[in-house]
Amino acid sequence: MSEAVMTQTRQRKLHYRGRGSQVLIYLGKLLRGFVYQNDWKVMPMAALIAGLVSMVVRRDFFLTMEGTIKGAFALTCVAIWNGCFNSIQVVCRERDIIKREHRSGLHISAYIFAHMIYQAGLCLLQTIITLYVCKMTGMQFPDGKALFTPWLIVDIGITVFLITYSSDMLSLWVSCITRSTTTAMTVMPFILIFQLVFSGGIFTLPQWAVKVSAVSISNYGLKCITSQADYNSLPLVTGWDSIMKVEKQELSTTITLGEVMDFLQREDLPPVHDFRAREYQIPTMEKVFAAFNIDPNSNIGGTSFTFNELLALADASQAAAAEDPKAGTEIAPADEQPATFKIGQVIDTLANITEEQGLRDESYNFSTNVGQLLDLIGREKAETYVKTMTADANRKAFYAHTRDNVLTYWMPMCLFIAAFAILSVIFLEFVDKDKR
Amino acid sequence: MGIEVPQMNILQIIATIFFGGSSILTIVTQGLYIIGLWKIFEKSDIKGWWALLPWFREYQLGKCAGKEPEGRAIGITAFLVCVTEIAGSFIKNEYVILFVAVFEIMAGIINIVYSIQVYTGLIEVYNVRKRWLWLWILAEPIPALIWGFSDKYKPSWKAGEFRDNAVTHVKGGDVADMGEGLTVNLDKREVADGLFQKKTLLKDIHMNIKPGRLVMLLGGSGAGKTTYVNAINGYEKADAKVMLNGRNVYKEYAKMQYECGFVPQSDLMRGKDTVLHTLNDYAQMRLPSNFTSKDRKDRVEEALTIFGLGPVRNSMVSQLSGGQRKRLSIAMEFLSNPSLLILDEPDSGVDGVMAKELFKQMRKVADTGRIVIAITHTPDRVIDMFDDVIILAKDSDRTGRLAFYGTVDECRKFFGKERMEDIVKCINRPEEGGDGHADEFIIKYAQEVQHV
Numbered sequence: 001m002s003e004a005v006m007t008q009t010r011q012r013k014l015h016y017r018g019r020g021s022q023v024l025i026y027l028g029k030l031l032r033g034f035v036y037q038n039d040w041k042v043m044p045m046a047a048l049i050a051g052l053v054s055m056v057v058r059r060d061f062f063l064t065m066e067g068t069i070k071g072a073f074a075l076t077c078v079a080i081w082n083g084c085f086n087s088i089q090v091v092c093r094e095r096d097i098i099k100r101e102h103r104s105g106l107h108i109s110a111y112i113f114a115h116m117i118y119q120a121g122l123c124l125l126q127t128i129i130t131l132y133v134c135k136m137t138g139m140q141f142p143d144g145k146a147l148f149t150p151w152l153i154v155d156i157g158i159t160v161f162l163i164t165y166s167s168d169m170l171s172l173w174v175s176c177i178t179r180s181t182t183t184a185m186t187v188m189p190f191i192l193i194f195q196l197v198f199s200g201g202i203f204t205l206p207q208w209a210v211k212v213s214a215v216s217i218s219n220y221g222l223k224c225i226t227s228q229a230d231y232n233s234l235p236l237v238t239g240w241d242s243i244m245k246v247e248k249q250e251l252s253t254t255i256t257l258g259e260v261m262d263f264l265q266r267e268d269l270p271p272v273h274d275f276r277a278r279e280y281q282i283p284t285m286e287k288v289f290a291a292f293n294i295d296p297n298s299n300i301g302g303t304s305f306t307f308n309e310l311l312a313l314a315d316a317s318q319a320a321a322a323e324d325p326k327a328g329t330e331i332a333p334a335d336e337q338p339a340t341f342k343i344g345q346v347i348d349t350l351a352n353i354t355e356e357q358g359l360r361d362e363s364y365n366f367s368t369n370v371g372q373l374l375d376l377i378g379r380e381k382a383e384t385y386v387k388t389m390t391a392d393a394n395r396k397a398f399y400a401h402t403r404d405n406v407l408t409y410w411m412p413m414c415l416f417i418a419a420f421a422i423l424s425v426i427f428l429e430f431v432d433k434d435k436r
Numbered sequence: 437m438g439i440e441v442p443q444m445n446i447l448q449i450i451a452t453i454f455f456g457g458s459s460i461l462t463i464v465t466q467g468l469y470i471i472g473l474w475k476i477f478e479k480s481d482i483k484g485w486w487a488l489l490p491w492f493r494e495y496q497l498g499k500c501a502g503k504e505p506e507g508r509a510i511g512i513t514a515f516l517v518c519v520t521e522i523a524g525s526f527i528k529n530e531y532v533i534l535f536v537a538v539f540e541i542m543a544g545i546i547n548i549v550y551s552i553q554v555y556t557g558l559i560e561v562y563n564v565r566k567r568w569l570w571l572w573i574l575a576e577p578i579p580a581l582i583w584g585f586s587d588k589y590k591p592s593w594k595a596g597e598f599r600d601n602a603v604t605h606v607k608g609g610d611v612a613d614m615g616e617g618l619t620v621n622l623d624k625r626e627v628a629d630g631l632f633q634k635k636t637l638l639k640d641i642h643m644n645i646k647p648g649r650l651v652m653l654l655g656g657s658g659a660g661k662t663t664y665v666n667a668i669n670g671y672e673k674a675d676a677k678v679m680l681n682g683r684n685v686y687k688e689y690a691k692m693q694y695e696c697g698f699v700p701q702s703d704l705m706r707g708k709d710t711v712l713h714t715l716n717d718y719a720q721m722r723l724p725s726n727f728t729s730k731d732r733k734d735r736v737e738e739a740l741t742i743f744g745l746g747p748v749r750n751s752m753v754s755q756l757s758g759g760q761r762k763r764l765s766i767a768m769e770f771l772s773n774p775s776l777l778i779l780d781e782p783d784s785g786v787d788g789v790m791a792k793e794l795f796k797q798m799r800k801v802a803d804t805g806r807i808v809i810a811i812t813h814t815p816d817r818v819i820d821m822f823d824d825v826i827i828l829a830k831d832s833d834r835t836g837r838l839a840f841y842g843t844v845d846e847c848r849k850f851f852g853k854e855r856m857e858d859i860v861k862c863i864n865r866p867e868e869g870g871d872g873h874a875d876e877f878i879i880k881y882a883q884e885v886q887h888v
Contacts (some may be wrong), residue, residue, distance in 0.1 A: 013723045016694060025717050029709065036752070037708040100704040103671050104719050105693055207590075208531050432671070 019110040026114030039122075046082050046126040050133040053078050058139040062229050065236040065394055072225035073201050075134075076218050079160045080195050082126045083167025084188060087119055091175035092184045099431050108428045115172060116421055117330065123164040145230050146281050147403045155228050155406075162413040163221035166193075169420035170217065176428040201226070217416055223398055224409035230401040239390035240383050247371040258360030261351040269375045269384050276344030285311060444525040445541035452522055454490050456514070465497040465577050472580025475502060479584070481594040491515045493847070494554075499595040501557030506550045513547035516540075558583075561591045572619070609886055611644045613679045618645040618668065618776055618807050625667050637663045638674065638836040643826070647681075647775070650795075650802040650821060651809045652844075655828035656864040660836025661811045664828060665778045668809075669696035681775055694722060697769030701740055701811075703761040707754030711745055712736070714753055715771065722772035739767040743755060743797060759790040763797070770801065777801060779810040788817050795821050815856035819844060825856070829863040829874035839863055839877040851877065 017025070032111055033039050053074045060067020091098065092367055102108065135141070146152040174191065178184040197203060199218035200210065215221040266272045287294050289307065296307045305313075374382050398405065444452065451458035455466035473487035473496075480500040487493045491511040498507010520540040527533050555572040559565075562583060571579045583589040613619040622641040629635035638660045645651060655661045666672040669687040670692060678685040685692045705714055715736045724731055740746045743763040748756060756764065762782055769777060779798070783791035795810070795818040802823075803810040809826075812818065819825075825847040829839040840850050851859045863877055864870020 016723075017721055017725055021725070022721065025720050029706065029713075029717060032709060032713065033706070037706075093708065096702070097698075097704045097706060100698075100700055101721070103693065103698060104718070206531060208529075 016105055019113070022107055022110035023114045023117070026111055027117055028222040029256065030114060030118040033256060034118075034122075040081065042086055042122065043099045043125060043129060045085075046129045047080075047133050049078050049081060050130040051137055053139040054134040054139050058134065058137055061139055062145075063140075063234065064230055065234045065391060066238055068229045068231050068234055069201050069222075069226060071139075072222050073199060073218075075156075075160060075225055076163055076199060076221040076416045077196065078130055079127070079221065080167040080192065080218060082130070083123060083164040083169075084191060086122055086126075086164075086168045086171065087115070088175055088184050089173040089181045089384050090115065091172065091424075092178045093181050095179060095431065095434070098428070099434060106372055108431070109425050112172070112176075112416075112421060112425045112428065112433065115424075116169070120165060121166045123161055123168055127161040127164055130160060137143055143288065145228070145401065147228065147401070147406055152228065156225060156353065159221060159224045159406075159410070162224075162410055162417075163217060164219045166413045166416040166420070169417045169424070173420045173424045173427065176424040179434060217413060220409040220412050224406055224413075226399045227401055227405045227409070231399040232395045232401060235387040236391040236394050237387060240386045243370065243374075243386060247369070247374070249370050250367065251373070252365065254363050255366045256360060257354050257362045257364065261354055261360070262346070264347045265351060271382055274381050275377055276342065276347060277339045278343045280343070281340050359365055370435035442525060444522060449522055453518055454488075456490075456518065459476050464707075465575075467579040469580050472577060472582075472584040473497060475584025475802045476580060479589075479594075490518070494551075497558070498554050500591065501554045502593060502595070503554045503557040506553045506557070509550045509552060510547055513543045513550070517541040517547060522759055541693055559591055562589050563592050564589065572586050590859075609642060611642045612648070613682065614644055615682045617647045617681065618643075619647075619679040620644075620668055620676065622664075622667060622676035622678075623676050625663055625672070625676070636833070636835045638667065638828075640882075641676075641838040643838070643841045645807050645809075645824065647805045647807060648802055649807055649823045650799055651807065651824040651826060651857075652819065653809055653811045653826045653828070654815055654820045655836070655839075656830060656860060656868055656870060658834075659828040659830045661828055662780060663836065664826075665698070665780065665809065665811065669693075669698055669776065669778060671698065692769075694724075694772050695775045697772065697777040699769050699777070699779040699782060701784060702704035703765050705753050705761070705765060705768070707752065709753055710750050711740075711753060711756070714764065715739060718883055719771045724766075735771055735773075739771050741801070742770070743767040747774045758785050759787075759794070762786055762790075762794060766794075766797070773806075775806055777806055777808045779808070779814060781811050783812055783814060783818070788814075792818060792821075806840060815860075819856055827851075827859065827863065827877075829878060830865060831878055832875050837874070837878045838881065839874060840881050850881070 030039075042282040057067065057074045061071030062068060098106065098111065101111075130248045135153065141151070141156070143152070148155050148158070170191065171188075174187055175184055178187060193220040195216055198205070198209065198213040198216035199222045200213045201222040202215075205213060217370040264272060264276070267276065283291070286296075288294075294307060299306055301434075328342075444458070448458040451463055455463045456464070457466070458523055470487045473493055474484035477500065478484045479497055482496050482499065486496040491514050494510040494514050495504075495507045496778075498504050498510060501507070517540055520536045520543065524533055524536045524540070527536060552569070552573065555569050556566075558572070559568050568579055610621045611619060620641060620643050622638060624636050625638040626634045626636050639666065653661050653665065663672065663852045664689050667674040667676060668678050668685070670678065670689045673686055676686075680692060680695060683695075684693060685696070691882070709717075716732075719732045719736050723735065727735070740749055743766060745760065748760060753761065753764065766777075766779065766782065768812060770782070777798075782794055782798075786794065791814065798808050798810060810822075822844055824842060825831055825840065825844055826838070827840040827847065831837045839846055842850065845860065847856075848854055852861060853862060855857050861869070862871045863874040864872070865874070866872040
């Protein structure tokens with residue numbers, strides 16, 4: 001029967017399976033390989049890696065700048081690792097088979113396209129598993145920060161998928177170039193190291209390396225996740241943490257009174273400004289005596305006056321002054337005295353006195369510790385100030401939480417995918433040139 | 437703190453190129469080394485002046501050692517080291533200097549490793565004690581001078597052998613295309629050999645194989661058997677005209693590749709796929725698209741039956757025995773019903789009984805009007821089933837040549853030997869354990885063909 005068909009067919013113009021049909025044939029092969037060839041093992045591996053990484057980075061991810069950059073770097077590394085290991089061996093391990101099939105009519109472009117479809121599915125599943133595990137292990141994806149979908153986890157999922165898939169295509173290309181699995185696995189660490197070093201997030205890159213990082217997937221992946229996590233709105237805690245580590249550190253220095261006064265008058269420094277703005281109630285003399293354990297009836301050091309007598313004298317003087325405003329010091333009547341005073345007023349008065357009396361150059365040995373200084377300023381305010389100031393210094397335009405920014409990072413990753421796929425086809429076309 | 441490398445002057449650059457460095461000590465030692473190499477090259481029938489040319493001398497030394505690729509690698513890496521060294525002295529950017537330095541170190545390491553391989557090869561060629569290796573590594577001018585000037589050291593093999601024997605100019609004649617069967621007029625098949633040379637793998641093969649013939653392809657290793665079959669099915673194009681049933685295989689390769697089936701030596705199939713899936717997929721690839729699904733299934737069933745694979749149709753390929761895998765490999769090519777079926781050592785790794793069984797099936801395939809060409813290294817156990825024999829031999833120029841094509845009986849008569857293995861031994865080169873009569877039979881066959 002088929003012999004007859006063959007003969008008939010030979011007499012007509014022959015057409016063989018085109019690229020489209022071959023894609024389906026190879027897709028079928030790959031799907032069977034997923035089941036029979038243990039390709040499914042990459043799934044639990046993805047879960048395991050995501051779990052391990054998430055355990056470490058989940059706490060500060062999306063909460064602080066450092067936590068976010070570390071988390072984004074870790075997530076990028078997980079995605080690159082998954083992608084690379086998906087396909088690094090797929091072509092080179094069956095290179096001889098491809099060679100045979102190529103001489104039997106296989107179109108290399110169909111073969112690579114089948115791989116692209118299959119690997120896209122694989123990467124998508126790995127992305128879902130990775131983010132699910134991250135979520136399960138307690139990583140919080142804050143609401144209201146998504147730029148493209150209603151959920152931040154989905155936005156980040158798209159990025160993770162693109163990182164995984166572009167790495168996958170990169171490895172596919174490497175697998176097309178190398179002629180054995182051993183060579184492929186030897187090349188692999190170099191790819192990972194390159195991606196790790198040139199991600200640009202963890203390591204500060206010199207100028208020439210910044211240009212090189214333009215061709216690293218990790219660079220775009222990390223920046224994209226960091227942007228999506230709204231890095232620029234987060235506090236930087238490293239500075240404050242470092243200060244707290246030296247809280248007990250003794251400080252000793254010689255300082256002039258003028259320097260102290262100048263510093264305490266600097267309204268442009270927020271902590272000083274806040275310190276100066278602190279308001280205090282003017283205490284009654286009874287409270288003052290009680291605070292310093294003074295007996296009001298005791299004599300004032302070496303004199304015959306008691307404290308109470310001195311106070312009565314002061315009151316009398318104040319009353320006289322009230323009757324005759326020109327007489328005595330300009331002290332407001334008791335009932336008109338302000339109930340509160342600001343530290344700034346005291347400092348300004350002291351600064352005037354210091355200047356008038358020529359005491360600015362008087363130097364003093366100043367000894368304290370960091371903690372006491374912080375207490376002086378106010379811990380909470382100092383913390384807020386340090387965190388805000390250091391965060392301000394670390395804000396970067398390329399981490400801005402905008403759709404444009406994210407699209408700018410997605411685009412190169414899509415280009416990487418296409419470029420590596422095309423390169424894979426080109427290089428694998430030379431499979432026939434392999435030495436026998 | 438920046439890195440600074442002193443800039444080289446022109447004399448230093450020239451010295452670095454020719455001697456690998458500009459210090460007096462380097463120039464003197466390398467000068468002595470070059471003198472030694474000159475003499476070593478002459479001993480290997482290579483022109484001595486190659487020793488004067490930087491980088492090429494390393495390549496020629498590799499040839500003397502029978503390690504040509506390694507010699508080429510040394511030449512390239514020596515060139516890279518030299519370039520990086522010179523370039524490094526002109527570069528001001530410290531990052532680029534560091535990069536160049538790392539590159540130079542890498543090239544240097546590769547150079548050392550390949551040099552050791554070449555020295556080891558030289559030791560084997562000169563048949564001396566292995567301890568010479570240390571001297572070559574640590575002070576290469578000394579062994580180069582000793583081996584070059586002392587008559588005590590002679591290579592057992594000469595790299596630059598060139599003969600202009602009678603066999604070089606012997607030529608058969610073109611055969612006319614019969615319109616059916618396989619007509620081969622192969623003038624030569626060359627490949628690049630290094631940068632500026634070409635190596636002729638096959639030369640002057642002309643024959644006409646009629647449909648329905650089972651042909652055995654014999655020859656020693658390196659005689660060009662695989663090159664020949666790749667050339668006739670168009671996979672590796674030669675300077676040739678190959679006609680199959682009146683159609684030019686090279687010009688119509690896109691279509692003709694379905695007319696030529698090639699069964700490789702090793703079983704190139706995916707182990708984690710079932711026999712049925714393997715055949716189905718291959719049928720989809722190889723059969724014309726106007727085949728209906730039913731026709732395709734019928735064809736697969738037919739192949740399963742002919743090659744006795746029915747009982748294992750649902751088994752994984754990796755679970756099949758060697759013989760079953762071989763049969764599956766042939767069945768895959770058989771699916772498209774090719775006019776020309778080529779088998780590269782189908783009986784390798786298969787026992788005698790299985791091999792006979794395999795060739796019986798090939799006989800049946802040939803009897804249906806197809807041409808079946810099989811390469812084998814154990815010819816005598818199956819020769820009875822074959823119609824024709826092609827004998828390829830390596831001539832004294834080390835080029836694959838046609839020593840005989842004809843029927844089995846004619847072959848026996850031509851060589852005066854009964855057993856095919858004796859014939860192969862007779863034409864093999866002495867260093868391969870043969871009698872070295874290849875040239876004699878190549879000339880004899882060419883003369884007979886011309887006479888006819």
